[in-house]
Amino acid sequence: MAHPNHQPRALEGVRIIDLTWLQAGPQATKILASFGAEVIRVEWRDPKAIDFMRYYIPFAPNHATADGGRVQGTAPSDGIPGNYDRGAYFNNTNPGKYGITLNLNDPRGRDLLKRMVSDAHVICENFSPSQMDDWGLGYEELRKLNPRLIYLRTTGMGKAGVYKDYVSYGPTAQAFSGLTFLSGLPEPAPPAGWGYSYLDLSPGYFSAMLVMAALRRQRANGVGTYIDLSQTETGLMVTGTSIVEHQITGKDTKRHGNRMPYREWAPHGAFRCTGDDNWIAISVQSDSQWQALVEEMGSPEWAGDQKFATADGRKRYEDELETRLTEFTQKHERYSLMDRLQARAIPAGVVQKAADRLDRDPQLKARGYFVDLPQSEIGTWPIEGFPAKLSASPAYVGGLTNRASPKLGEDNEFVYRKIFGLSEDELTTLTKENVI
Amino acid sequence: MNNSNLHDALKGISVVEIGDQLGDYAALLLAGLGANVVKVEPTQGAASRRIGPFVSDTPSPEDSVFFWRYNLDKKSIALDLDNPAAREPLGRILHKADVLLLAGTFEAVEPQIAQYRELAGDNSGLIVCTITPFGLDGPYRDLHATDLTQMALGGVMAVCGYDPAPDRTYDTPPIAPAMWHSLHIAGEYAAISILAALNFRDLSGEGQFIDVSVHEAINTCTEGAMPMYIYNGQPLYRQTARHAMPVPTQQRLVASADGVYMLSVVAPFPREELALIKLLDQVGIDHVLAGPEYDDLKKEDPIAALDYRNYLVEQVVGELSAQELFERAQSLGLAWSPLRRPEESLEDPHFAARGTFAEIPHPELGRSIRYPATVAVDGHRPHMQYFQRAPKLGEHTHSVLQWAGFGDGEIASFRQQQLI
Numbered sequence: 038m039a040h041p042n043h044q045p046r047a048l049e050g051v052r053i054i055d056l057t058w059l060q061a062g063p064q065a066t067k068i069l070a071s072f073g074a075e076v077i078r079v080e081w082r083d084p085k086a087i088d089f090m091r092y093y094i095p096f097a098p099n100h101a102t103a104d105g106g107r108v109q110g111t112a113p114s115d116g117i118p119g120n121y122d123r124g125a126y127f128n129n130t131n132p133g134k135y136g137i138t139l140n141l142n143d144p145r146g147r148d149l150l151k152r153m154v155s156d157a158h159v160i161c162e163n164f165s166p167s168q169m170d171d172w173g174l175g176y177e178e179l180r181k182l183n184p185r186l187i188y189l190r191t192t193g194m195g196k197a198g199v200y201k202d203y204v205s206y207g208p209t210a211q212a213f214s215g216l217t218f219l220s221g222l223p224e225p226a227p228p229a230g231w232g233y234s235y236l237d238l239s240p241g242y243f244s245a246m247l248v249m250a251a252l253r254r255q256r257a258n259g260v261g262t263y264i265d266l267s268q269t270e271t272g273l274m275v276t277g278t279s280i281v282e283h284q285i286t287g288k289d290t291k292r293h294g295n296r297m298p299y300r301e302w303a304p305h306g307a308f309r310c311t312g313d314d315n316w317i318a319i320s321v322q323s324d325s326q327w328q329a330l331v332e333e334m335g336s337p338e339w340a341g342d343q344k345f346a347t348a349d350g351r352k353r354y355e356d357e358l359e360t361r362l363t364e365f366t367q368k369h370e371r372y373s374l375m376d377r378l379q380a381r382a383i384p385a386g387v388v389q390k391a392a393d394r395l396d397r398d399p400q401l402k403a404r405g406y407f408v409d410l411p412q413s414e415i416g417t418w419p420i421e422g423f424p425a426k427l428s429a430s431p432a433y434v435g436g437l438t439n440r441a442s443p444k445l446g447e448d449n450e451f452v453y454r455k456i457f458g459l460s461e462d463e464l465t466t467l468t469k470e471n472v473i
Numbered sequence: 474m475n476n477s478n479l480h481d482a483l484k485g486i487s488v489v490e491i492g493d494q495l496g497d498y499a500a501l502l503l504a505g506l507g508a509n510v511v512k513v514e515p516t517q518g519a520a521s522r523r524i525g526p527f528v529s530d531t532p533s534p535e536d537s538v539f540f541w542r543y544n545l546d547k548k549s550i551a552l553d554l555d556n557p558a559a560r561e562p563l564g565r566i567l568h569k570a571d572v573l574l575l576a577g578t579f580e581a582v583e584p585q586i587a588q589y590r591e592l593a594g595d596n597s598g599l600i601v602c603t604i605t606p607f608g609l610d611g612p613y614r615d616l617h618a619t620d621l622t623q624m625a626l627g628g629v630m631a632v633c634g635y636d637p638a639p640d641r642t643y644d645t646p647p648i649a650p651a652m653w654h655s656l657h658i659a660g661e662y663a664a665i666s667i668l669a670a671l672n673f674r675d676l677s678g679e680g681q682f683i684d685v686s687v688h689e690a691i692n693t694c695t696e697g698a699m700p701m702y703i704y705n706g707q708p709l710y711r712q713t714a715r716h717a718m719p720v721p722t723q724q725r726l727v728a729s730a731d732g733v734y735m736l737s738v739v740a741p742f743p744r745e746e747l748a749l750i751k752l753l754d755q756v757g758i759d760h761v762l763a764g765p766e767y768d769d770l771k772k773e774d775p776i777a778a779l780d781y782r783n784y785l786v787e788q789v790v791g792e793l794s795a796q797e798l799f800e801r802a803q804s805l806g807l808a809w810s811p812l813r814r815p816e817e818s819l820e821d822p823h824f825a826a827r828g829t830f831a832e833i834p835h836p837e838l839g840r841s842i843r844y845p846a847t848v849a850v851d852g853h854r855p856h857m858q859y860f861q862r863a864p865k866l867g868e869h870t871h872s873v874l875q876w877a878g879f880g881d882g883e884i885a886s887f888r889q890q891q892l893i
Contacts, residue, residue: 045673045677046673047669047670047672047673047676048669048672049676060696068665072669072672094697094701094719095697095700095701095704095705095707096704096705097704098704098705101704107703107704111702111703111704111705111706112705112706113705113706113707113719114704114705125700125701125703125704125705126696126697126700128700129699129700129703176852193808194823195823195827195849195850197826197827197850197852197853198822198823198824198826198827199821199822199823199826200803200823203803203808204803204806204807204808205808205810206738206740206808208715208716208736208738209736209738209808209809209810210810211736212735212736212810212811212812212813213810213811213813213818214813214815214818215813215814215815215816215817215818216650216651216815217714217736217812218812218813218814218815219650219651219652219815220633220648220650220651221635221648222635222645222648226635227713227714227726227734228713228714228726228734228812229633229634229635229648229650229713229714230633230650230713230714230715230726230812231633231650231714232632232633232634232650232698232709232711232712232715232716232717233629233632233633233694233695233696233697233698233716233717234696234716235650235694237696238693238694238696239661240848242661242662242665243661243848243849245665245668246502246506246661246664246665246668247479247848247849247856249665249668249669249671249672250479250482250483250506250668251477251479251482252672253482253668253671253672253675254477254479254482256675257675258477260477261477262477262478262479262851263851263852264479264849264851264856265849265850265851265852266848266849267827267829267848267849270824270827270829270845270847270848270849271848273815273818273824273829273845274845274848275651275654275657276651276815276845277542277543277844277845278526278538278539278542278652278653279814279815279816280815280816280818280819280830280843280844280845281538281541281542281842281844282526282538283814283815283816283819284816284819284842284843285528285538285842289814289816290814290815290816293652294648295621295646295648295649297621297652298525298526299524299525299526299527299539300523300524300525302619305619305621306621306646307621307625307630307646307647307648307649308646309646313642314642314643316625316630316646316647317625318621318622318624318625318626318630318649319622320619320621320622322619379616379617382617383617384617384618384619384621384622385617385622386616386618386621386622386623386625386626387625387626388625388630388631388647389625389626389627389628389631390628390631390698390702390708390709391628391631391695391698391699391701391702391703391708391709392702392708393628394628394692394699395699395702395703398626399611399612399613400607400608400611400612400613400614400688401688401689401692403610403611403612404608404610404611404686404689406689406692418703418704419703421692421693421699422689423662423693424659424662424685424686424688424689424690424692424693425662425663425666425683425684425685425686425689425690426608426683426684427666427669427670427673427681427682427683428681428682428683429670429673429677429679429680429681429682430669430670430673430677430681432666432669
């Protein structure tokens with residue numbers, strides 16, 4: 038059977054020079070590598086310049102070796118000082134990419150980058166706003182070398198506009214866009230916010246979209262594209278209903294917890310089950326689903342109260358309804374309850390933790406969502422895959438390298454010699470002189 | 474050679490969208506890049522027309538704000554899809570299509586795939602993309618789902634919510650962080666997949682089939698939670714307005730002098746600590762962050778050092794208004810921000826300069842409404858642009874049928890048969 042990376046690729050022949058780091062940028066190139074682009078990740082080995090994700094928790098356990106991996110067992114780890122190849126999150130975000138080192142603070146490094154860019158299709162970066170211009174590697178300079186170039190720049194606020202020099206992490210963009218405000222129980226409770234940075238992920242999704250749109254145009258007309266992408270704007274895109282509603286009603290946006298304010302769906306929330314911090318989401322959309330839930334609960338007397346007989350009533354007395362329902366759910370095991378409610382056609386889903394998703398979720402297993410990939414220092418680990426199946430040009434998270442993340446500079450020899458044609462002497466000299 | 478703007482990058486690409494709200498956002502994104510999106514609706518209207526909020530107290534298919542937001546720049550044809558005679562107009566529409574987007578439950582979507590592919594005839598370049606709650610195979614494919622239950626099963630809710638009590642137990646439930654967010658994530662991945670398929674079609678001439686699973690799409694979105702478990706076997710604690718972590722971390726939601734919550738993080742980089750020192754000095758708050766006693770404290774008791782630093786952050790946040798804090802902190806290189814309501818960005822000059830919001834005329838209201846429209850600019854103009862409000866039900870039935878090649882007489886006959 039042909040290996041997945043031998044199947045036809047949507048981005049066959051596309052070369053991407055990837056200067057991104059942290060999460061927002063590498064997420065984009067993870068997707069583009071999955072579709073077969075040749076992604077060359079450029080890093081520098083000065084500890085002050087190394088991608089934070091290479092030396093931030095979580096790490097692979099200290100006992101993990103190149104010929105092992107998850108089969109050797111899991112364990113907490115604070116990493117191994119001076120080793121930048123054991124970052125677990127880095128491994129999950131950077132599969133399928135080639136890894137090289139290059140010192141852009143050295144003019145010879147910048148010249149080498151220009152040489153690489155001259156026949157690349159795409160360059161991506163998410164440095165702080167002025168960095169590339171300071172190096173003389175801004176879009177205007179690079180397009181002189183390669184007019185077809187697609188230049189993707191991701192920053193918190195965008196490189197044009199009043200806040201063009203403002204700095205941002207994902208949570209900053211989330212706060213500014215309104216996404217943090219939207220999450221949580223109604224005021225006066227504070228916002229709950231997000232337990233992760235959607236705005237470090239969503240910019241990657243939009244980047245992949247826009248780059249692929251620009252690639253079609255580049256292929257057809259030979260034109261390049263400059264993409265100044267704003268993390269904050271990717272957040273605003275998904276707050277649109279609130280923004281439009283405000284303009285019509287003049288009212289401030291409100292939070293609603295897990296409830297559904299715009300349809301008479303109740304109960305509609307997360308309810309406690311047996312065990313430690315175990316919950317089930319239940320979402321009743323109709324009278325028939327409510328009746329089925331009542332039957333599943335054994336038709337308790339309270340549920341027969343007329344005030345709960347209609348959707349309108351259940352909505353009006355939602356506080357009491359939730360309290361009563363919790364009295365029932367907290368006596369039940371979450372998956373068993375989900376199965377019984379689903380059998381009665383009631384939308385219900387366990388609030389799954391990471392362990393549930395990796396070890397138990399039969400759907401993710403059946404669909405092959407996790408892909409085991411080797412990494413040259415820590416061995417083979419499951420990598421989160423692409424959430425869609427394409428019949429003719431499937432996404433494969435192992436990309437062209439058929440590997441998880443690159444070790445720092447792992448592909449210097451292959452990329453500089455085979456792809457860019459440096460001689461062995463040049464490579465040796467530039468490495469010795471701290472350029473590569 | 475000029476660089477290009479992408480608002481018309483999909484000019485000439487026709488997308489036919491059929492189904493429920495799971496498809497609305499994906500097609501909206503493609504419309505923003507210039508695709509011709511034809512929304513084929515049943516005669517009673519698409520499901521997303523029945524989702525609030527509504528403009529009036531008596532909801533109708535024409536005044537769903539939800540529908541308005543997710544259906545800009547689309548054309549609506551109302552067709553009695555249950556009538557076998559609808560095969561003829563639908564077949565011709567599909568024959569002209571580049572992309573068919575089918576969204577909904579497995580039960581609704583699965584039978585449509587073969588049927589619509591057959592109707593498309595020899596359109597071998599057609600890209601068919603389905604968006605279903607769990608994908609088209611696997612043991613969960615038939616599960617009943619809503620946005621909330623998907624956010625639960627997909628893993629996002631487990632990492633979002635409020636701080637645990639000091640004994641690390643929870644008295645608040647996990648929170649689905651924004652309404653209808655499952656359709657956002659799945660829609661973004663569907664748009665990515667369709668663009669990949671269009672690239673592949675450029676190379677090969679072939680169309681293909683895409684099966685997007687909302688469940689898997691949500692699963693990609695829990696950031697550190699999955700690696701923490703895969704590698705370290707560690708569960709995470711969800712926390713108020715900050716990342717879920719293996720051990721609860723310091724509270725950091727602090728209100729400014731004018732009562733606005735501020736995101737006021739000082740990341741573990743020396744430059745950020747220096748910036749905090751400058752900010753404290755500017756505001757006149759006494760501290761020992763720059764002195765040897767703080768260095769000693771960091772070595773002897775890092776948690777106490779962090780507590781002290783957080784105390785100082787609370788002091789400075791409480792001294793200034795949110796806007797002043799935002800500007801001062803940012804000018805020093807601190808990535809701080811007020812927790813805005815979404816609508817507060819409408820009047821922000823930054824977004825005005827970038828063209829983030831598209832001003833869309835609503836003639837029936839006698840006014841325009843601004844919609845978030847783009848995530849990127851080309852240096853001058855937005856890469857994604859919208860021009861038309863969401864369509865009324867069947868507003869473009871005639872013009873879409875003309876586009877599909879039907880004459881006025883045939884269209885009149887469809888009307889007589891109550892097909893349209």
